[in-house]
Amino acid sequence: MDASAAPILVWFRRDLRVGDNPALAAAASSGRPIVPVFILDDETPGLRAPGGASRWWLHGALAALAADLDAAGSRLILRRGAADRVLDELIAETGATAVHWNRLYDAGGISRDTEIKSSLKDRGIAAESFNGSLLFEPWEIETKAGSWFKVYTRFWQACRAAGDPPPPIDTPRAMPAPGAWPECDDLEAWALLPQAPDWAAGFRDHWTPGAAGASARLKHFLSDSVESYADDRDFPATPATSGLSPHLAWGDIGPRQVWQTAMAEAPAGAGRETFLKELVWREFAHHVTFHQPDMATQPMDAKFRDFPWEPDDDLMAAWQQGRTGYPMVDAGMRELWATGTMHNRVRMVVASFLVKHLLQPWQAGEAWFWDTLVDADPASNPFNWQWVAGCGADAAPYFRIFNPTLQADKFDADGAYLRRWVPELTEGGYPDPIVDHKIARERALAAFKSLKRE
Ligand SMILES: Cc1cc2nc3c(=O)[nH]c(=O)nc-3n(C[C@H](O)[C@H](O)[C@H](O)COP(=O)(O)OP(=O)(O)OC[C@H]3O[C@@H](n4cnc5c(N)ncnc54)[C@H](O)[C@@H]3O)c2cc1C
Secondary structure: OOHHHOOEEEEEOOOOOOOOOHHHHHHHHOOOOEEEEEEEOOOOOOOOOOOHHHHHHHHHHHHHHHHHHHHOOOOOEEEEOOHHHHHHHHHHHHOOOEEEEEOOOOHHHHHHHHHHHHHHHHOOOEEEEEOOOOOOOOOOOOOOOOOOOOOHHHHHHHHHHOOOOOOOOOOOOOOOOOOOOOOOOOHHHHOOOOOOOOOOHHHHHHOOOOHHHHHHHHHHHHHHOHHHHHHHOOOOOOOOOOOOHHHHHHOOOOHHHHHHHHHHHOOOOHHHHHHHHHHHHHHHHHHHHHHOOOOOOOOOOHHHHHOOOOOOHHHHHHHHOOOOOOHHHHHHHHHHHHHOOOOHHHHHHHHHHHHHHOOOOHHHHHHHHHHHOOOOOOOHHHHHHHHHHOOOOOOOOOOOOOOHHHHHHHHOOOOHHHHHHOOHHHHOOOOOOOOOHHHHHHHHHHHHHHHHHO
16 A cells, blocks of 8 residues: 555544644644544553543543534544554555544553553654643743642643643544545444443433533633632532543543633633633543552552551441431542532541541442443543542642531531431431541541651
């Protein structure tokens, strides 16, 4: 085959969209045939396989991406297996001479992709990677000394000093098809959706995975909520936040699209500014994770390696199932199970409760969130767990212990959130607290002090 007419494989991963997709746009600009592919890679060692709720999301986002590619005269080829092997098979089947993808920033993704890139290049296959998931690359934002940031405010200032992020890239006007399409798996046969029991009924009412769902959410947020976002974002009964996190986690929408649309359509003010700062928290989580590759398993603050955790399956189960006897904690855990998400304020309360009141290791909570959140993200999830546990970047100090009852009084004063998720509060039958707040608080502080002495 004439090399200038050989296809380019565009390997989709956490960038499940055709708009603002640098890897796809670069392939399209070559005028060569494009073979879009998604590989369900549960085999490469060290790569974090998506949890149950994320797989539910992935199914919907892949179906939406396939429909968008069909509408553009292209297709989405689905394959399953270790990505290096599957790419080799596709190269052999299609005669492709180049592979394009948008980068991942967690240790497992980087290590797999680096090996694949060098192996492809060794064999004369062009391998090109792009930034499709972040406002700025993690290495582009640096301290004056050329190092990485550990304090959010300084990171935010450096991002702002870097100017507006590059604008999103246009959707390609044409995606030429190859002479023959390679075989494609049946999405249903991947069984990403739960069967028996179907625990995702509540997810369907709540979410529309895919690019169209993402733009509808963004539009709705910018017209209805952004102006009051700074005042209302901490109140879990108020629908004041964007709901974009799973779309961003899977790349149904890119952060540059969100940034530019917010700048163009939202009035300047505290609401927009606070929202952009939250997007930059997401950047910060990726920046830190890139520079601290064992974020998901090891505390950034090394003294926490010796923390006297007291792992206990019964306590874990009570927390997971929302029967701790603390309404704010139980409401959050039940919201998570029913919808695949939990309000940010409540995430902080339940995570703090697990780590401080119950002395369970933050890694156990992180793993549960990884399995149950639709927005589970290899950077944001470990980063935020470490932040709450007091061992992460710019973290909440361990000795500042949330009182879950006071948190409910403050952020759900009329009880609307609690009544929605914990109806037994009014109907009767609600359990007693599994730990006494005062005793648990003192025990946590003593554990922390023992650490300091070491
Ligand atoms: C223990 C814990 C675990 C978390 N795990 C995740 C996770 O796996 N994936 C995830 O996307 N977020 C995670 N978060 C952060 C945050 O709770 C969610 O991003 C937010 O609730 C999503 O709702 P939203 O899209 O309506 O957010 P908005 O309030 O509308 O914020 C806009 C966007 O900013 C980003 N963002 C906001 N807050 C944070 C934050 N603290 N850290 C990183 N990005 C942020 C998200 O992409 C979000 O969509 C976690 C927070 C805690 C306390």
